[in-house]
Amino acid sequence: MVTAPSPISAAFRQALSEAWAGGAGALLPVGFFAGAAILVPFGIGSQPDQLSAIGGGILWVALALSSLVTMERIFQSDLEDGALDLWLQADAPLAAIAAAKTFAHWLAAGLPLVLITPLLGLMLQLPPDQLLPAAGAYGVGGIAFFMWGGVGAALTASVRRGGLLIALIALPLYVPTAIFGAMTLEAGAARMPPEALLLAATSLFACGIAPFAMAAALRLAAD
Amino acid sequence: MFPAFDHTGPYIWAAYGLAALVIGGLVAIVLLRARAARRRLERLQAEDREAGH
Amino acid sequence: MPRLSYFANPHRFMAFSKAVTPWLYAGAAVLVGYSIWQALFIVSPERYQGDSARIMFIHVPAAWLAMAAYAGMAVSSFVWFIWRHELADTAAKALAPAGAAYTALCLATGAIWGKPTWGTWWQWDDARMVSVLVLFFLYLGYMALRAAMDTRQKAARAGAIIAMVGALNVPIIKFSVDIWASLHQGPSVIRAGGPAMPAEYLVPLLLGAVGHGLLLAALSFTAMRTDIMARRANALLLKRTVE
Structure with missing residues (x-):
């Protein structure tokens, strides 16, 4: 390493190592995700045509909930160990640091969920040729979930036991992504329907707005 | 006194009863809080005036 | 017409709101009372829905107020965030519970109206109902976050x-x-409305909506006055502990 690491990449790497440092830390959301999805057939019945009609939507709901499970700690630990104060003094814009941190968190806690959606989709009787395109849709939509969840996490960083508060703040913001995500699967994700573009648009919008909201919220938490 | 409605009468009375409850409750809470805040401020100001003399 | 920032001074606001608020309550009582009197006693039953259309005169103003209060909250929040006028935050804080109450009222009266009209309390196909439900959760999140x-x-x-x-x-x-x-186009409660609504309905509806708007303004002013008085009282107490 010739130069000192920029705060952006430092925050990115730190988020990744935090996620894996606890051993099975990053496996917990995967377990929650799979558990939530597997509970559904027990709740609604196991008829294959019924499952295949709603399986894609079940995974959207499970993905939305799973994204919230790991959110509570992501900025709280930065507040506690002083990393946040370092970010505030860094030259890099706080919004970029927050975006990098959230994106790394998506890689560590969101991407594993996306990677097992083909397996869960198979169990929920999704058409086999749709499994991989659907995983792509889950990946794109998951970014929006993590960005808005990150806003909730940043806003509640200084609040003890803020987990439920994050859910209350973020879930209404998940609505467009969940709608367009489910419509993309319904139209057949493999054909790249117009709904897929709308889904991507919700994620781009989240990436455009959420970092600035996170930065403002982190400044508040540091005070 | 009361107007005679068709079979939807109970729904109409339920809707307007609920409206009276929600809006009336809202007004009552806001006004009671305002009164409590005004009394507290007046009491503190009166105490300060007495202490000043 | 003074600039809005003229009223950003709490003293001026207290004088102004003290003079105006009773008139707002009075105007609200007259207009809301008129629209409800018209709705329950005067207007003739709607051609297709019969008497149940009378629920519109509370449901539709509640929906408008729910949205207007959120818009007001967002604008106040923006003003506070940029210029840090304390009164703007006071306004946002005061609008939230009133807006949430009107949102809840809109949902409840919509469900009560839906039952005789569609035969169901809740209709996911009606985009308006679903949007208002999401709006309700936005209000809840706002208030819960502030409280935390x-x-x-x-x-x-x-x-x-x-x-x-x-x-x-x-x-x-x-x-x-x-x-x-x-995608699953269903019936819409307010289809009876739209531009074809007869004046017999339109006039009480609009006047009622104005009345509810005045009530929202009056409630906000009262809540803002409460807030300012509470702050003054706290400042007095703080002064005592310092002395």
């Missing part, structure tokens, strides 16, 4: 951020819910 903050300053900042984020998202939520609901 330990100082007024933090509550103001966090509230402003989430109100602005929510306001930016509202058009997108509305757009997505509209598209989603149009």
